[in-house]
Amino acid sequence: MRAYILRRLAQSVLVVLAVTTIMFFMFRVVPSDPTVMLVERGISEEARQALLERWGLTGSLWEQYLRYMGNLLVGDFGSSFFYRQPVWDVLLPRIANTLWIAVPGLLLGALIGSALGMVVGWARRGGAVERGGILVATIIRGTPSFIIGIALLAIFSSWLGWLPGFGMGDAGGATGLARYLRWDFLLHLILPLMAVVIYFLPENLLLMRSGVVENRTEDYIELVRAKGVSDARVAWHAGRNSLLPLITWLFPALAETIAGIVVIEIVFSWPGIGRELVLAVTRQDYPVAQAAFFLLAVMIVLANLAADLTYGKLDPRVVYK
Amino acid sequence: MADATETDFDRRLNLKPPVRLTVEGLRVIYRTRRGPFQAVDGISFEVEPGTVLGLVGESGCGKSTVVKALMRLLPDGTRIEGRVLLDGQDLLAMDKRALRRVRWNKVALITQSAMNALDPVIRVGDQIVESIRAHEAVDRATAWRRAETLFRLVGLPAHRLNEFPHQFSGGMRQRAVIAMALSLNAGLLLADEPTTALDPIMQDQIMSRIRGIQELLHRSMILVTHDIGLVAENCDMVAVMYAGQIIEKGPVAEVLVKPRHPYTIGLHNAFPRMPEEGEARPPLISIAGGLPNLLNPPPGCRFAPRCPFATERCRVETPPLRELEPGHSAACHYAERAEDFRRLGLLPETWAVKEAAA
Numbered sequence: 001m002r003a004y005i006l007r008r009l010a011q012s013v014l015v016v017l018a019v020t021t022i023m024f025f026m027f028r029v030v031p032s033d034p035t036v037m038l039v040e041r042g043i044s045e046e047a048r049q050a051l052l053e054r055w056g057l058t059g060s061l062w063e064q065y066l067r068y069m070g071n072l073l074v075g076d077f078g079s080s081f082f083y084r085q086p087v088w089d090v091l092l093p094r095i096a097n098t099l100w101i102a103v104p105g106l107l108l109g110a111l112i113g114s115a116l117g118m119v120v121g122w123a124r125r126g127g128a129v130e131r132g133g134i135l136v137a138t139i140i141r142g143t144p145s146f147i148i149g150i151a152l153l154a155i156f157s158s159w160l161g162w163l164p165g166f167g168m169g170d171a172g173g174a175t176g177l178a179r180y181l182r183w184d185f186l187l188h189l190i191l192p193l194m195a196v197v198i199y200f201l202p203e204n205l206l207l208m209r210s211g212v213v214e215n216r217t218e219d220y221i222e223l224v225r226a227k228g229v230s231d232a233r234v235a236w237h238a239g240r241n242s243l244l245p246l247i248t249w250l251f252p253a254l255a256e257t258i259a260g261i262v263v264i265e266i267v268f269s270w271p272g273i274g275r276e277l278v279l280a281v282t283r284q285d286y287p288v289a290q291a292a293f294f295l296l297a298v299m300i301v302l303a304n305l306a307a308d309l310t311y312g313k314l315d316p317r318v319v320y321k
Numbered sequence: 322m323a324d325a326t327e328t329d330f331d332r333r334l335n336l337k338p339p340v341r342l343t344v345e346g347l348r349v350i351y352r353t354r355r356g357p358f359q360a361v362d363g364i365s366f367e368v369e370p371g372t373v374l375g376l377v378g379e380s381g382c383g384k385s386t387v388v389k390a391l392m393r394l395l396p397d398g399t400r401i402e403g404r405v406l407l408d409g410q411d412l413l414a415m416d417k418r419a420l421r422r423v424r425w426n427k428v429a430l431i432t433q434s435a436m437n438a439l440d441p442v443i444r445v446g447d448q449i450v451e452s453i454r455a456h457e458a459v460d461r462a463t464a465w466r467r468a469e470t471l472f473r474l475v476g477l478p479a480h481r482l483n484e485f486p487h488q489f490s491g492g493m494r495q496r497a498v499i500a501m502a503l504s505l506n507a508g509l510l511l512a513d514e515p516t517t518a519l520d521p522i523m524q525d526q527i528m529s530r531i532r533g534i535q536e537l538l539h540r541s542m543i544l545v546t547h548d549i550g551l552v553a554e555n556c557d558m559v560a561v562m563y564a565g566q567i568i569e570k571g572p573v574a575e576v577l578v579k580p581r582h583p584y585t586i587g588l589h590n591a592f593p594r595m596p597e598e599g600e601a602r603p604p605l606i607s608i609a610g611g612l613p614n615l616l617n618p619p620p621g622c623r624f625a626p627r628c629p630f631a632t633e634r635c636r637v638e639t640p641p642l643r644e645l646e647p648g649h650s651a652a653c654h655y656a657e658r659a660e661d662f663r664r665l666g667l668l669p670e671t672w673a674v675k676e677a678a679a
Contacts, residue, residue, distance in 0.1 A: 124397060219437040223498075226392050226432075227452040228424030231417075237440055244442075315442055316485040 008308065012301040019297040020072065020290070024065055027286045077291040082283045087291045091273060093179075095295070097168065098272030100180065100189060102261055105196025106254060113201040114246060117208025118239045122216065133209070141202035145260035149195045149267030156191060164188050167269045192268040199260050207249055211242025244315050251307030258296060339370040339541040340427055340508030342391075346403035349383070349390050359615050360386040362565040363403070368509070368558075373535065373542045375556035375573065377549060377588070381612050383565040384545045385433065388513045391543075392430060393420060407509065426456050429507035431499055431531075433514045438498050439486040446482030449501045456505055471500040475530060492523040499531065503538070510542045516551070528555060549592045553577055561585050564612050564623040567642060571649030581651035581659040584608070584624045586666040606669050622653070629671045630655060630662055 052058050059067075071078060077087035120133035140148070157165035169184040179185070215221060215238040224237050262274030269275070273292055280288035311318055349361035361383045368374045376384045389395050391405055393412065405412040407427050415423065432438040439448055449468040450461060457464075469479035475496040486494055495515060502510055515531065516524035532555060535542060544555055552559050552573060559577065560570040561584065569582040580586045587608040610627040613619055619626070625635040634654055642652040655662075665671045 219432060220440045222389075222394055223430065223432055223438050223501075224440065224451075226394055226424055226430045227455055227501075228421045228426065229451065229455040230421070233451075233455075237443075241440065241442055317441065317487050 005309070008305055012305055015301050016294070016297050020069070020294055021065075023290050023293050024068055025061075027290065028061055028064075072294075077294075078287040080280075080285055080288045082280070082285040082288070087287050090288055091276065091291055091295070094271055094273045094276045097270065098261065098265070098274060101192045101196050101264070101270060101272065102258070105193050105261070106200055106257065108193075109197045109200030110204050110250060112197065113204025114208040114239075114243075116201075117205040118212055118235060118242075120205065121209040121212025121242070122235045122238065125213075133205070137202040137205045137209075140198060141206065145195065145199045145263045146267050148198050149192070149264050152191050152195055152198075153267065163191050165191050165268055168271060192264055192270050195264045195268070196257075196261060199264065200257050203253065204246065204250075207246050208239070208242055211245055212238045215241045244311065247310050247314060248307055251303040251310070252300075254299075254303045258299065337506050337508055339539055340368075340407050341370045341409075342368040342509055342541060342543075343406040343409075344387075344391070344403070345406070347387065347390060347405065348400075348402040349386050349395065350400040350402075351396075352398050352400070353616070356616050357400075359618065360565055361390065362615075362618075364560075364562070364565075364567045365403075366560050366567060366570060368541050368543060370508075370541055371539045372557040373544055373555055375552035375559040376543055376545045376562060377547060377552055377559060378562035379547055379588075379612070382562045384562050385513055387562075388430070388511045388543065388545055391511060392424060392428060422456070425452055425505050425507060427507055428509040428511065429502040429505065431502045431510060431512040431515045433517060439494060441486055444483055444485060445489070445497050449482070449497075449504050452501055452504045467504065468500070471503055472497075474503065474534065475500045491519055492527065495519060495523075495527055496530065499527075499534070503534065506538065506540075508541060510540050511545070512542060513545045514547070515544075517546075531555070549577065549589060561588065564618070565615055566623065566652065568624065568653070569651040570642075571646075575646065575649045579659070580663065581645055581649070581656040582624075582653045583628045583630050583662050583666065585651075586659075586663055587627075587672065590666055590672075603667065604669050606666075606672050608672060629665070630658075 049058070057064065068078070075088075077091075079086050080090050083090050116133065120130055120137075123129035123133070153165040156163045164184075164187055167188065168179075169182065169188045212235070218238075218241075221234060221238055224234050258274070261272070262278065264270070265272040265275040266278060273295065277289060277292040277296075279285075280292060344367070345365050346363050347361055347365070348359070348363050351358040351360055364387070366374065376387065378384050386395070390401055391412070393401070395401065401413055403413070407423065410423070412420070412423060412428075439445060443451075446465060446468050449471065450464040453459065453464040453467060454461070459467075465482070468482055472479045472482060477493060477496050477500070481489070481493075486497075489497060495518075499515070512531065516527050519527060528551060534540075535555075544551065546552060556573050558571065559573050560567045561576070561582065562568070563584050569576060569580065569585045576585065577589065580589055587606070590603070590606040591608060593605055608627055613623050613626065619636075621634075621636040621638055622628070622631065622640050625631040628635065632654075638654070640652045640654045642650050643656070644650045645656055651659075653659075
């Protein structure tokens with residue numbers, strides 16, 4: 001088990017390294033000059049050289065790459081061209097902002113989705129609950145996340161005027177945790193959070209349902225029913241067995257859903273890491289874009305690792321080698 | 322269990338009498354896309370307390386459907402008619418709560434495929450504990466101790482309760498299923514082909530285990546099987562099913578030695594048996610043809626198309642199940658000629674002619 005985890009960790013590091021390398025060169029081969037935005041026109045050649053040196057843009061591409069990787073090893077992502085401050089200072093608060101909608105959103109989506117999936121899967125075959133559940137879930141699943149976001153905005157913000165739909169509200173200069181401990185912030189949180197939940201929920205529902213439908217005709221379910229336990233308990237057996245495929249899907253899907261969250265952040269102007277990533281790319285702010293991609297890669301790799309480890313906990317038949 | 326100390330299971334042993342099962346006019350109709358399918362067509366039988374009834378027939382004759390009907394495990398939308406009386410209480414008329422109380426408490430099931438009968442992700446011990454605690458207000462530790470007693474009873478080491486089904490061999494899983502069926506000492510056990518998936522040696526071990534438990538606990542039991550040999554060794558009474566109907570029933574000694582229905586005679590000859598001293602090995606004879614389509618059952622005797630002795634009357638008039646000797650009935654117009662049938666039935670030509678004609 002320990003050897004397995006160590007080996008998987010080593011693999012994960014390799015993957016992240018590869019992603020970082022690809023990202024580095026991709027941004028360099030894009031036909032545009034970052035110095036244009038960094039270096040003002042009309043500046044003297046010496047000053048320009050000094051600036052380029054300061055931002056690590058001198059030397060051959062290989063030298064730049066080695067310098068970049070070396071700095072990365074000690075956790076230094078460099079400085080943002082646009083903000084003129086260290087990348088970490090730019091990204092950290094935005095990561096926190098993203099976590100506020102991503103973590104509760106994904107948790108609620110998975111929990112509500114699988115619970116509803118169990119209900120729909122256990123309902124009478126061909127009945128209204130099953131047909132209706134599948135229909136609604138499929139429609140939502142096919143809807144892009146920005147449409148979900150815009151629909152929520154249109155209904156609750158523009159039409160009913162119940163909830164704000166733009167940004168996080170005015171923190172009044174507060175920093176750190178104080179930014180979030182405001183009633184106003186919670187109001188701003190509701191719509192983007194709802195969008196994430198609604199976006200993530202249907203696939204959980206559909207996967208859980210098909211698992212339960214598959215399991216409810218298994219022999220062991222018949223024997224559980226014969227034992228005279230409650231209906232809910234029988235359904236629990238089917239649900240428990242359906243968790244296995246759900247979990248294998250869930251963690252890699254988390255990674256995919258991050259892409260959907262990026263879009264939701266833009267719709268609601270939520271100042272998260274996803275929105276920052278898109279802005280950084282359009283601003284050719286390479287240090288920020290590369291760092292954001294790096295963090296996303298780490299998240300995705302960790303999600304996959306977590307999936308493999310959880311699977312063994314849920315299914316006693318899985319052996320780590 | 323003389324070697325074990327007295328447990329709560331031993332004390333309960335004497336508390337629960339075996340159940341008397343009376344089935345009257347049981348009819349099961351599956352709803353299918355092509356119309357109603359009469360899987361069981363008005364059968365009646367009785368299991369006296371403490372006796373074993375063998376329910377035999379070929380695959381698809383409806384014997385497993387009968388077992389499921391007796392526990393109301395059939396899929397939603399299936400029509401069940403008739404009465405299933407457990408000590409006089411009609412199981413088919415019960416509401417959900419009463420049904421839950423009766424299941425496992427009065428009637429328990431030893432299922433067909435030991436392979437998937439247990440939940441793959443729950444420890445075997447916890448699955449037995451679940452069945453106990455669904456009906457009795459005992460704590461987990463007490464239920465677990467009873468599970469240990471049950472494991473010893475079926476010949477499994479108690480520490481393996483902590484394992485998962487996939488860590489068991491097929492024979493061990495079957496024993497675990499038996500242990501679970503005994504967990505509340507139900508008065509009626511339904512054993513649905515308990516040895517079908519096992520090799521012959523394991524089959525024999527499991528059956529002698531079931532016999533031993535039967536001698537110890539005196540439960541009423543239905544043994545569903547297609548193996549006439551198992552019936553001969555384990556049952557008091559036997560009912561032979563064909564195409565959803567009981568076509569012959571009676572004491573095992575009567576029905577297997579002097580079968581009255583041509584189908585029983587054919588079934589008998591289709592099984593290998595040891596030749597007696599000086600006798601030539603009797604040939605194995607198969608019955609040609611297959612079961613009739615129950616979506617649209619033919620008129621008359623359902624066995625007529627495969628019966629070498631069938632007449633015009635058989636194809637038109639349905640023979641009733643009638644008592645020929647005390648306790649022994651058969652559904653054949655010509656049951657009185659059974660002696661001739663038995664003699665002719667031993668000859669492969671008798672059945673071969675039919676095959677050529679078909």
